[in-house]
Amino acid sequence: xxxxxxxxxxxxxxxxxxxxxxxxxxxxxxxxxxxxxxxxxxxxxxxxxxxxxxxxxxxxxxxxxxxxxxxxxxxxxxxxxxxxxxxxxxxxxxxxxxxxxxxxxxxxxxxxxxxxxxxxxxxxxxxxxxxxxxxxxxxxxxxxxxxxxxxxxxxxxxxxxxxxxxxxxxxxxxxxxxxxxxxxxxxxxxxxxxxxxxxxxxxxxxxxxxxxxxxxxxxxxxxxxxxxxxxxxxxxxxxxxxxxxxxxxxxxxxxxxxxxxxxxxxxxxxxxxxxxxxxxxxxx
Amino acid sequence: xxxxxxxxxxxxxxxxxxxxxxxxxxxxxxxxxxxxxxxxxxxxxxxxxxxxxxxxxxxxxxxxxxxxxxxxxxxxxxxxxxxxxxxxxxxxxxxxxxxxxxxxxxxxxxxxxxxxxxxxxxxxxxxxxxxxxxxxxxxxxxxxxxxxxxxxxxxxxxxxxxxxxxxxxxxxxxxxxxxxxxxxxxxxxxxxxxxxxxxxxxxxxxxxxxxxxxxxxxxxxxxxxxxxxxxxxxxxxxxxxxxxxxxxxxxxxxxxxxxxxxxxxxxxxxxxxxxxxxxxxxxx
Numbered sequence: 001x002x003x004x005x006x007x008x009x010x011x012x013x014x015x016x017x018x019x020x021x022x023x024x025x026x027x028x029x030x031x032x033x034x035x036x037x038x039x040x041x042x043x044x045x046x047x048x049x050x051x052x053x054x055x056x057x058x059x060x061x062x063x064x065x066x067x068x069x070x071x072x073x074x075x076x077x078x079x080x081x082x083x084x085x086x087x088x089x090x091x092x093x094x095x096x097x098x099x100x101x102x103x104x105x106x107x108x109x110x111x112x113x114x115x116x117x118x119x120x121x122x123x124x125x126x127x128x129x130x131x132x133x134x135x136x137x138x139x140x141x142x143x144x145x146x147x148x149x150x151x152x153x154x155x156x157x158x159x160x161x162x163x164x165x166x167x168x169x170x171x172x173x174x175x176x177x178x179x180x181x182x183x184x185x186x187x188x189x190x191x192x193x194x195x196x197x198x199x200x201x202x203x204x205x206x207x208x209x210x211x212x213x214x215x216x217x218x219x220x221x222x223x224x225x226x227x228x229x230x231x232x233x234x235x236x237x238x239x240x241x242x243x244x245x246x247x248x249x250x251x252x253x254x255x256x257x258x259x260x261x262x263x264x265x266x267x268x269x270x271x272x273x274x275x276x277x278x279x280x281x282x283x284x
Numbered sequence: 285x286x287x288x289x290x291x292x293x294x295x296x297x298x299x300x301x302x303x304x305x306x307x308x309x310x311x312x313x314x315x316x317x318x319x320x321x322x323x324x325x326x327x328x329x330x331x332x333x334x335x336x337x338x339x340x341x342x343x344x345x346x347x348x349x350x351x352x353x354x355x356x357x358x359x360x361x362x363x364x365x366x367x368x369x370x371x372x373x374x375x376x377x378x379x380x381x382x383x384x385x386x387x388x389x390x391x392x393x394x395x396x397x398x399x400x401x402x403x404x405x406x407x408x409x410x411x412x413x414x415x416x417x418x419x420x421x422x423x424x425x426x427x428x429x430x431x432x433x434x435x436x437x438x439x440x441x442x443x444x445x446x447x448x449x450x451x452x453x454x455x456x457x458x459x460x461x462x463x464x465x466x467x468x469x470x471x472x473x474x475x476x477x478x479x480x481x482x483x484x485x486x487x488x489x490x491x492x493x494x495x496x497x498x499x500x501x502x503x504x505x506x507x508x509x510x511x512x513x514x515x516x517x518x519x520x521x522x523x524x525x526x527x528x529x530x531x532x533x534x535x536x537x538x539x540x541x542x543x544x545x546x547x548x549x550x551x552x553x554x555x556x557x558x559x560x561x562x563x564x565x566x567x568x
Contacts, residue, residue, distance in 0.1 A: 011454060019305065100449060106397040108416075108450035113390040132392075133451075136420075140452040165384060166392035167417075168424040170295060 001083045003090045007098075007141055010091050014052075014143050023048040025174075026144035028135060031055035031092075032072040033081050036179040036187035040148045041085050043176050047146045053082055054091040054138055059103055061130030072192055091142070098137055110136045112166070115159040115252060120267055120276065123242045131156060132163050139169055147171050152178040152186050154265060154278045158252060178277075180206070186277045193273040202270055204237045205277050213264045213279040216246060220262075220283065223255060230266070239268040249280060260284075285367045287374045291382075291425055294375050298336075298427050307332040309458075310428035312419060315339035315376075316356040317365050320463040320471035324432045325369050327460050331430045337366055338375040338422055343387055345414030356476055375426070382421055394420045396450070399443040399536060404551055404560065407526045415440055416447050423453055431455050436462040436470050438549060438562045442536060462561075464490070470561045477557040486554055488521045489561050497548045497563040500530060504546075504567065507539060514550070523552035533564060544568075 004010045017024060025048035027040045044051045055078060062068035075092065082090050101107060109129055115121070116128035139147065149157045161173050179187045184206040185199075194202055212230040216223055223246045230244040246255050249263040260283040267276045288294045301308060309332035311324045328335045339362060346352035359376065366374050385391060393413055399405070400412035423431065431448075433441045445457050463471045468490040469483075478486055496514040500507055507530045514528040530539055533547040544567040551560045 007452060015454075018302070021303065098452075101398065101446075108394070108396045108398075108447055110392070110394050110420075110451070112392045114385065114392075136394075137450075137452045140454060143454060162385075163392055166421075167394070168291060168382075168421045170299075170424060170427060 001079070001087050001090055003079065003092065005091075005093055005097070007093065010052075010089070010093075010141055013089060014141075017050050018143065022050045023146070024050045024052060024142065024144040025146040025148060026138070026142045027051070027053045027148045028138050029053060029055055030057045030071065030189065031078050032074050032189040032192070033078045034179075034187045034189060034191075036150055036152060038081060038085065039176050039179050040150055041082065041087060043174060044146065044148045045086060047148070047174060048144070050088045051086070052089045052091055052142050052144065053087050054093075054142070056091075056093055056098060056134070056138070058098070058130060058134040059095060060099075060107070060133060061127050063124045063127055066124075067190075067193075072189060098134065107133075109133045110163070110167070112159050112163050115155065115162055118252060119155050119243055119245065119247075119265055121155070123267060128156070128159055132159065135160055135163065136167070139171060144171060146174050148174045148176060150178065151175050151278075152188065153276070154263060155252060158250075186275075188275065190273055190275065194270065198270045198273065201238055202275060205234070205239065205266065205268055205270075205275055206279075208233050208237070209264055209266060209277055209279040212244070213281040216262065216264065216281050217283060230264075234266070234268050239270055241266060241268040242274075243267055246281070249282075285363070285371050285374055287363065287376065289375075289377055289381070291377065294336075294373070294377075294425055297373060298425075301334050302427065306334045307430070308334045308336060308426065308428040309430040309432060310422070310426045311335070311337045311432045312422050313337060313339055314341045314355065314473065315362050316358050316473040316476070317362045318463075318471045318473060318475075320434055320436060322365060322369065323460050323463050324434055325366065325371060327458060328430065328432045329370065331432070331458060332428070334372045335370070336373045336375055336426050336428065337371050338377075338426070340375075340377055340382060340418070340422070342382070342414060342418040343379060344383075344391070344417060345411050347408045347411055350408070351474075351477075356473060375422075382418065391417075393417045394447070394451070396443050396447050399439065399446055402536060403439050403527055403529065403531075403549055405439070407551065412440070412443055416443065419444060419447065420451070423455060428455060430458050432458045432460060434462065435459050435562075436472065437560070438547060439536060442534075470559075472559065474557055474559065479555065482554045482557065485522055486559060489518070489523065489550065489552060489554075489559055490563075492517050492521070493548055493550060493561055493563040496528070497565040500546065500548070500565050501567060514548075518550070518552050523554055525550060525552040526558075527551055530565065533566075 025044035110132040183203040234241040262281040265278040309328035394416040467487040518525040546565040
């Protein structure tokens with residue numbers, strides 16, 4: 001596996017691949033790789049004959065006061081995991097490489113207003129602008145045919161799909177189902193922040209989601225009641241929920257009568273750790 | 285020359301070219317082609333073995349009250365001119381093709397704040413957001429190695445260069461000097477709006493610019509005085525100037541003592557027509 005840190009070096013490699021007719025699948029990450037990331041890499045490996053993984057802790061998607069400074073960096077271990085999975089290039093640029101004009105407020109930016117202000121976007125203002133901007137840059141650097149994202153970050157996945165469609169990127173977005181620990185907790189780098197007691201409590205998020213999603217399948221009339229019960233139940237389990245909300249699964253709009261394809265999304269704090277998860281809720 | 289209206293058809297053509305190793309040069313236009321555009325096309329023809337010209341009157345770069353509805357459309361004549369110049373593809377998409385989710389406020393957008401709020405951006409709020417957004421879409425559709433822009437739209441040219449650098453597009457921006465009529469008026473589609481009397485007056489814009497730029501070369505200390513005189517002189521000639529401003533030529537920042545590479549930019553109304561022009565002002 002080549003480890004590249006500069007944009008020109010990456011471009012040169014990618015250009016040579018393209019000239020030889022190779023297809024490229026890309027997995028953008030912030031490192032601290034876990035089984036969820038590795039499922040994305042394995043999917044990428046199936047899709048194309050060249051796989052690029054990026055590790056870049058993107059400062060512009062962290063809101064003031066968030067965990068940018070303490071975000072876990074495990075580059076040596078990540079490198080070993082990616083080498084084992086026959087990744088062709090690990091791209092781990094510096095901030096200056098991705099933001100050549102620095103991080104001041106006047107940097108070029110990409111926004112997807114249809115999806116960036118609700119749910120996580122409402123609680124993390126500017127987060128999805130940072131995501132859309134860095135993904136645009138990375139797409140232009142890697143120039144993949146496929147980019148692979150996890151369903152775990154459901155709102156992000158829809159936002160990236162819409163970004164690609166609206167801005168006409170010649171890229172197919174492939175999604176991979178959430179990878180869960182044996183007790184149901186969704187794999188996430190931030191799980192590492194949990195204390196032992198919190199870690200034992202954390203799977204409750206998934207349990208409450210599934211219970212509420214099943215209740216909505218049985219009786220889809222009173223979603224607001226089910227949402228309220230979910231918020232209360234999470235609070236009773238020691239979470240501080242930000243939202244617990246049914247949405248249409250394809251565009252995250254509020255459900256209308258008769259909508260059959262829903263998703264229930266939540267974000268909740270457990271101590272100093274913010275967890276997100278969701279459950280699909282598909283009426284037959 | 286192929287005339288393509290759909291994004292998938294364009295993609296297919298571009299994909300086949302790339303697979304054969306062809307290089308693509310791209311000239312985005314809003315049609316109503318004049319000698320200025322044709323100079324861009326000729327430059328593109330020198331740069332690459334495949335040339336794509338787009339004709340798309342982009343609604344999002346027109347500010348409310350501007351001339352979107354009356355913008356001149358001369359597709360038959362444009363097609364003939366481009367055919368003569370051996371353009372390979374004319375891409376003339378519908379609005380729905382470029383804005384698949386319509387034109388509501390929540391469309392994905394690209395902004396270059398370092399350059400989009402000053403000069404023309406201050407008088408046409410949102411204009412450069414529309415430009416940056418549509419250029420991003422067109423770049424992703426055409427996937428050129430080169431894109432050719434006129435120096436006539438000087439602020440736009442710098443903004444596109446910065447967009448490409450900041451968002452890491454694998455594209456080289458090539459600029460072509462302003463093409464002028466024999467009397468010095470910069471070629472522009474909007475010149476067609478001028479009455480005969482206005483057309484005779486219009487070259488004064490270039491005359492006043494050159495005179496002021498020369499004054500600044502002789503005595504660069506009091507640029508503000510020269511700017512004030514230029515504004516007054518334009519008003520005396522029947523223009524309603526919006527700005528007449530010296531800037532650093534590489535980033536449009538206000539000049540600091542000792543800056544040697546300046547540009548003098550102006551926008552001025554003549555009757556119902558808004559004209560822009562500039563003069564480079566390079567101290568030896």
